[in-house]
Amino acid sequence: MSVTAAVILVTAIYSAICLWIGYYGWKRTQLTPVDYFLAGRSLGTFVLSLTFIATYASLWTFYGAVGANYRLGPSFMSAMITWNLIWPLMIWVMGTRLWVLGQRFGCITPSDLFAEYYQSEAMRVLTSVVGIIALIPYMSIQLLGGGLAFEVATGKAIPFWAGALFMAAVMMVYTFVGGLRAVAWTDVFQGIFFLAVMVALSVWIFGIPEGGNAFRASATANPKLFDPTNFGWGQWLGFVCTWGLSPLLPHLMQRCFMARSARVITRTAASLAILSPWVQTVPVMIVGVAAVSILPGLKGGATDAIIPLLLAKYAPYVGAVVVAGAFAAGMSTLDSQLLSASSLVTRDLYRYVRPGADDKEQARVGQLFVAVVTVVMYLFVLTKPGFIVVLGTAGAGIAIAGYLFPAIGVLFWPRAGRVAALGGLVAGGLTAFLTFAVWQFPLGLHNTLWGILVGAVVFLVLAYATRPLPYPQQARFHGLLADAIAGVRKAGP
């Protein structure tokens, strides 16, 4: 059997399993927004943990992070492991509060929560638009990477456009029919598959001829590899802030609304504290660092192809499994982002087109947008735009630097009123965009850090210069949180 045939066979089996899970999700999904977008808030610890980790780990983890470990060594690993410990911590600090408020106020999107608290339609539209801006370029990266993985593994026997089309079609079908249930259950399968492939690669690499003493050999091949200052503290801190605070991204924030109970959300945070730094990050580091001596001399973007190059050299047929692993990493992120973008359009923007739309109509419109966004994204990716990665990183930074301030007001600090939250959102998001797209990384600081710094100044000044929300409105949220988190009910102003 040729390598191309092996790639097609393994990917076909993998896709058939995803579609079968999608069918299973469809049989159990009712056409209501809460069921279609949040699986009826019914996820248990096992499914929620794996949908979190599978959504969090993307094709970038599979290719880009391995390359970054190859170029920067433990300096990058130190950042990666730090953000992979911080974001599970954020599920505790923030996710528990989001779960309580999501249950009480029936929130489906982050905009639902912000608009309900700040009593502001401007807030609803702005957070929805910022969320969509953050998600679409990031989704395109996954599709772009999937198409390229197919093309490289088959020696261009299957062209880029066909690989990307196949990935988009499979993902769209199961997301369209099964909604979040299909997405979450495929994430379980894809997450286990992706993590197993990564762990297996990190063990296998020590068994190949040059892999036995890989760390010492890598230190000899690149004496600067283990210099902890390789990454630079401005980028280190920026990456840690961006991905450590990533539960603020819409598709991850929505996962906090999906837990079946309060116990599920805390158990999920505990399991993510193990899965994310140890099962995901350490294998990525081992493969990246060991590859320095096995595949010496790679530079820049070529380092992103370390896994395909290793397999092409030592185990070409295993490459078929790894393409499916890459598909799993990309699709599990892409499907969640696609459904989240669809919910933002349906719940937060479509209401202005058809104010009286009932639950069934909203769910149908959600399905329609899943299809429309997939087609638009595929056509966009066909142009292979080189700035997608730039836009993707900038997009995540914009959403995180923007969403941070309204979230602080809703979850922690009642002093921050409507004007402060809107000011922080606009100032943080806009600064994160400008310090990437116009004036990239001024003074060596990452754009997310600039967004957070400028947004924080505007947010604080406006919080003290303008009125907070009326006390009864504050008490609806912060009184409930004080009761749920600390067992203290605030009695009056």
Add this chain to the structure above:
Amino acid sequence: MWACIVVWFAIQLLMNLGVFGRGSEPWILGIPFPLFVNLIVTLCATAVTLALNRLWQDFPERAEDALRREGEGGR
């Protein structure tokens, strides 16, 4: 708890600034020093993070009770 997290974060950042040296020496158990420090610090951080599970063990009951008292809890 927050003190532990700040210490762990500070050690990682100081390492990145080169305070603990800039090479791979010494080697400990076949692992270069910066990597070894990273793994040990991360192990401690994971333990601290998991300890949160114990600190928050009353949260589920409190949260469900608070929602019940609100009268409109549940889904």
